Amino acid sequence: MSDNIQEIEIDVAVVGGGPAGMAAALEANKIGANVIIIERDNELGGILQQCIHNGFGLKHFKEELTGPEYAQRFINEIKKSNIDVWLRTMVINITPTRFLTVINPKRGLIHLKAKSIILAMGCRERTRGAINIPGMRPAGIYPAGQAQRFINMEGYLPGNRVVILGSGDIGMIMARRCTLEGMKVLAVAEVLPYPSGLVRNRVQCLDDYNIPLYLRHTIIDIRGKERVEGVTIAQIDEKWRPIPGTEKYYDCDTILFSVGLIPENELTSQAGAVISSNGGPEIDEFLQTTIPGIFACGNVLQVHDLVDWVTEEAQFVGKNAGLFALDKFPGRKKLKKPICVVPGENVGYVKPERIEYRDEISNITISFRVKNPRSNIRTILTSNGKEIYTKRHRFVLPSEMIHLTPKLKLELIEDEIQINVVEKDQTVNIIEKELMEEK
Amino acid sequence: MTKQPYDIAIIGGGVVGGAIAQRLSKYQLSIALIEKEEDVAMGTSKANSGIIHQGYFTTKGSLKEKLSLRSNTLFDEICPKIDVDFKRIGAIFCATNEKELKTLEGELKESQDRGVQVQLIQDPQKIHELEPQLNDSVIAVLHFPKAGIITPWELTIGLVEHSIMNGLQVYLGFEVAYIKREKQIYQINSVKGDVIQARTVINAAGLYADTIAKMIGDDSFNIFPRRGEYIMFDKNSMPLQKIIFPTPNVVSKGIVVSPTMHQNFFVGPNANEIDSKEGINTTTQGLNEILQGGLKLVKQLPFRKHITNFAGLRASTLVHDFIIQLSKLPHFINVAGIDSPGLTSSLAIAEYVEEILKNECDYKFIEKRNYLPTRKRQLRYSDLSESELAQKIRENPQWGNIICRCELVTEAEIVEACHGLIPITNTDMIKRRLRPGMGRCQGGFCLPKIMKIISREQGKIYEQVTKMGKNSHIVYKRTKNLCSEVFQGERL
Numbered sequence: 001m002s003d004n005i006q007e008i009e010i011d012v013a014v015v016g017g018g019p020a021g022m023a024a025a026l027e028a029n030k031i032g033a034n035v036i037i038i039e040r041d042n043e044l045g046g047i048l049q050q051c052i053h054n055g056f057g058l059k060h061f062k063e064e065l066t067g068p069e070y071a072q073r074f075i076n077e078i079k080k081s082n083i084d085v086w087l088r089t090m091v092i093n094i095t096p097t098r099f100l101t102v103i104n105p106k107r108g109l110i111h112l113k114a115k116s117i118i119l120a121m122g123c124r125e126r127t128r129g130a131i132n133i134p135g136m137r138p139a140g141i142y143p144a145g146q147a148q149r150f151i152n153m154e155g156y157l158p159g160n161r162v163v164i165l166g167s168g169d170i171g172m173i174m175a176r177r178c179t180l181e182g183m184k185v186l187a188v189a190e191v192l193p194y195p196s197g198l199v200r201n202r203v204q205c206l207d208d209y210n211i212p213l214y215l216r217h218t219i220i221d222i223r224g225k226e227r228v229e230g231v232t233i234a235q236i237d238e239k240w241r242p243i244p245g246t247e248k249y250y251d252c253d254t255i256l257f258s259v260g261l262i263p264e265n266e267l268t269s270q271a272g273a274v275i276s277s278n279g280g281p282e283i284d285e286f287l288q289t290t291i292p293g294i295f296a297c298g299n300v301l302q303v304h305d306l307v308d309w310v311t312e313e314a315q316f317v318g319k320n321a322g323l324f325a326l327d328k329f330p331g332r333k334k335l336k337k338p339i340c341v342v343p344g345e346n347v348g349y350v351k352p353e354r355i356e357y358r359d360e361i362s363n364i365t366i367s368f369r370v371k372n373p374r375s376n377i378r379t380i381l382t383s384n385g386k387e388i389y390t391k392r393h394r395f396v397l398p399s400e401m402i403h404l405t406p407k408l409k410l411e412l413i414e415d416e417i418q419i420n421v422v423e424k425d426q427t428v429n430i431i432e433k434e435l436m437e438e439k
Numbered sequence: 440m441t442k443q444p445y446d447i448a449i450i451g452g453g454v455v456g457g458a459i460a461q462r463l464s465k466y467q468l469s470i471a472l473i474e475k476e477e478d479v480a481m482g483t484s485k486a487n488s489g490i491i492h493q494g495y496f497t498t499k500g501s502l503k504e505k506l507s508l509r510s511n512t513l514f515d516e517i518c519p520k521i522d523v524d525f526k527r528i529g530a531i532f533c534a535t536n537e538k539e540l541k542t543l544e545g546e547l548k549e550s551q552d553r554g555v556q557v558q559l560i561q562d563p564q565k566i567h568e569l570e571p572q573l574n575d576s577v578i579a580v581l582h583f584p585k586a587g588i589i590t591p592w593e594l595t596i597g598l599v600e601h602s603i604m605n606g607l608q609v610y611l612g613f614e615v616a617y618i619k620r621e622k623q624i625y626q627i628n629s630v631k632g633d634v635i636q637a638r639t640v641i642n643a644a645g646l647y648a649d650t651i652a653k654m655i656g657d658d659s660f661n662i663f664p665r666r667g668e669y670i671m672f673d674k675n676s677m678p679l680q681k682i683i684f685p686t687p688n689v690v691s692k693g694i695v696v697s698p699t700m701h702q703n704f705f706v707g708p709n710a711n712e713i714d715s716k717e718g719i720n721t722t723t724q725g726l727n728e729i730l731q732g733g734l735k736l737v738k739q740l741p742f743r744k745h746i747t748n749f750a751g752l753r754a755s756t757l758v759h760d761f762i763i764q765l766s767k768l769p770h771f772i773n774v775a776g777i778d779s780p781g782l783t784s785s786l787a788i789a790e791y792v793e794e795i796l797k798n799e800c801d802y803k804f805i806e807k808r809n810y811l812p813t814r815k816r817q818l819r820y821s822d823l824s825e826s827e828l829a830q831k832i833r834e835n836p837q838w839g840n841i842i843c844r845c846e847l848v849t850e851a852e853i854v855e856a857c858h859g860l861i862p863i864t865n866t867d868m869i870k871r872r873l874r875p876g877m878g879r880c881q882g883g884f885c886l887p888k889i890m891k892i893i894s895r896e897q898g899k900i901y902e903q904v905t906k907m908g909k910n911s912h913i914v915y916k917r918t919k920n921l922c923s924e925v926f927q928g929e930r931l
């Protein structure tokens with residue numbers, strides 16, 4: 001380390017001051033650790049600050065809040081605490097030995113030596129290029145979250161006539177937002193045979209505003225040299241090929257993409273942690289990555305559908321990372337060989353991917369998402385072919401993360417646990433589910 | 440613009456126009472570079488393979504053969520002078536059957552006749568060592584070690600900036616409407632009614648070179664746009680050693696898999712004749728075609744790691760060679776039909792044009808006494824060590840504000856670019872100079888911040904900051920009837 005660089009020692013360094021980082025920092029602080037939150041933006045709150053719609057906090061606070069209100073409750077707590085908050089600060093490197101290099105315009109370049117690190121960098125939006133949509137490349141094509149930033153944070157309208165690809169939650173919420181701001185939303189197209197966001201968003205953001213949703217449709221052409229002038233969507237067949245004759249052309253100046261979120265793990269990889277197939281780091285039951293003392297929570301780990309779950313996950317991580325820093329880590333008795341937790345039938349991914357310790361095995365929460373919507377199913381956990389746990393579900397949807405606390409018993413488990421979602425191979429009737437929910 | 444006529448006006452701010460300007464700017468000549476877009480390198484020069492070829496698969500005796508061979512060697516001389524990165528990583532042509540092997544053997548002989556360094560490799564072990572990612576179906580490769588890669592718009596910007604340092608006048612947003620010649624002076628009129636006068640015109644207008652030539656009654660050639668589509672993949676998603684070609688067919692050198700100077704890699708281009716010179720759209724069929732083409736060369740393409748797709752247009756003619764000659768009017772030189780290997784040949788084309796000028800025009804080619812021999816590109820975050828960066832932030836806090844996370848670009852760099860030799864007016868100009876928005880998030884996070892910096896530095900109202908000039912507005916108006924404003928302050 002060169003002599004002109006300041007070095008600071010800290011118990012817990014939290015990378016990212018969004019909902020995950022804030023909840024984790026508070027929890028680590030509560031048990032007596034010194035905590036720094038490093039946030040690249042001008043304020044804490046992360047993406048919640050641009051989510052000015054309501055629907056946040058129903059589970060955690062038992063009341064309905066907007067994004068900024070939800071964030072503010074944590075910001076107020078942090079202000080009361082002795083947590084150090086570094087705004088406009090970017091982490092540019094993390095080493096496996098838990099050194100962080102951070103830069104800030106005022107403080108300069110600093111080395112932080114942390115006893116534990118909590119990764120809470122969130123996620124970024126999948127782009128048009130990532131899903132290989134053809135056509136021209138004019139202005140007027142935005143990820144839905146960026147349009148949300150333009151409207152809600154910067155106070156600018158990104159266009160007048162809008163077509164949205166993808167029925168992710170941000171896309172549907174932006175359909176409503178654009179409409180309320182006086183823009184005309186012509187259509188939402190979705191490649192899947194069902195909406196990819198929450199059902200409540202489809203009802204409250206599209207149906208209530210008579211915005212048509214075309215399932216199994218994609219964009220096959222974008223027109224306009226300087227600014228978008230139009231877009232053609234078409235239905236796709238089972239092999240995802242456009243079906244000739246189903247094309248619909250829209251005269252529009254704006255296209256929003258809401259086609260998924262990707263955990264932002266460049267720093268995680270730099271630190272040498274293993275990245276799992278879902279894009280987030282591979283973790284153990286304490287949400288520790290493959291690098292000891294580096295933990296992850298929130299959307300950097302797995303993309304959540306509700307911030308309330310992020311908070312819960314982050315509090316657990318905050319406690320673990322705090323205890324790790326104070327040399328009181330609850331995982332003490334390491335298993336001879338870790339137990340792998342793997343996705344089985346109709347399961348996209350599973351967190352955690354491995355169980356490392358015997359200590360808390362009966363309290364482990366497993367979260368996962370299904371690949372396809374199903375109704376009247378059972379979730380079955382098997383270990384080397386033997387069933388060790390089962391639970392019934394009326395409905396499962398890929399858009400809704402499933403959390404299980406199966407009260408695992410070590411004596412029943414061999415070297416692997418597989419999660420399967422099985423039984424009647426029946427696609428959920430979305431309408432039926434909506435009716436059920438409304439009742 | 441009732442100034443003295445320029446000695447030379449170059450129409451077209453692509454790599455060819457830039458190279459000619461750079462070549463001529465060492466002389467005591469007054470030169471104007473005229474470009475219809477708001478930046479240089481806006482046409483074919485910004486959407487091509489970025490490969491510096493080694494004379495292979497050119498017709499014997501053609502200008503393409505002669506100039507690409509000569510130009511390849513010039514990159515070692517020019518690139519360090521103008522501070523543009525260039526790497527000779529080598530290219531391999533792959534054969535997957537006996538017929539293709541025959542073609543490669545033929546080209547081996549021709550390349551040896553040209554005096555080019557080349558090897559034919561058939562030992563599977565050696566093929567694998569040369570490029571571990573190659574598909575197992577490849578039975579032989581023809582290796583050209585002196586082929587290289589470059590970022591084409593960086594080359595163009597470097598050439599033009601070096602020329603500006605030496606007196607070049609650049610007219611951006613100057614779309615030529617018509618040209619008249621009076622008293623041996625060309626009057627170049629723009630669509631907006633501006634006029635630039637010049638004694639000599641060099642027509643390097645790329646796709647529109649035929650349109651420009653027709654303005655003086657020269658209809659000796661037509662340009663037919665031939666589109667090539669590309670898919671760009673994320674940084675470090677597949678380590679490649681070499682530029683990988685299939686065995687070429689008569690139409691083109693085929694779909695390539697090649698690394699870029701910035702650790703990305705691409706597949707493409709295909710080759711389709713199209714009607715429109717503005718048809719830079721990609722298509723579903725085209726993107727499938729190039730993915731299939733790429734998969735014939737490498738074992739696999741990383742799933743979902745593509746970050747963008749784009750298309751460029753080759754300015755092709757029926758003669759299948761460059762057209763570099765005097766027009767029927769004196770002092771009017773056409774530099775047309777510069778399709779592949781056009782980027783490669785650009786530096787030698789400039790030399791060739793200089794020869795024509797020396798032979799045909801009555802200028803005195805006296806070198807400037809105050810000629811600045813080198814250009815230095817601006818300092819980048821990635822050039823700095825940690826302690827240098829620490830020092831930089833102390834001197835200027837804007838070095839401590841990272842705007843683009845994917846490509847690691849700081850506010851200080853963007854501010855400096857705003858006040859560069861070519862004034863920045865839109866966000867794509869920043870992207871081509873410093874790369875914010877070229878990474879995996881494609882500007883998802885940094886775009887509003889870059890708009891604020893341009894607004895502040897150029898005193899432009901925020902909603903007038905465009906993506907690429909003209910009508911390419913990013914936002915239209917304020918919400919809630921708020922007032923338009925120029926962004927001020929530090930909190931981006």
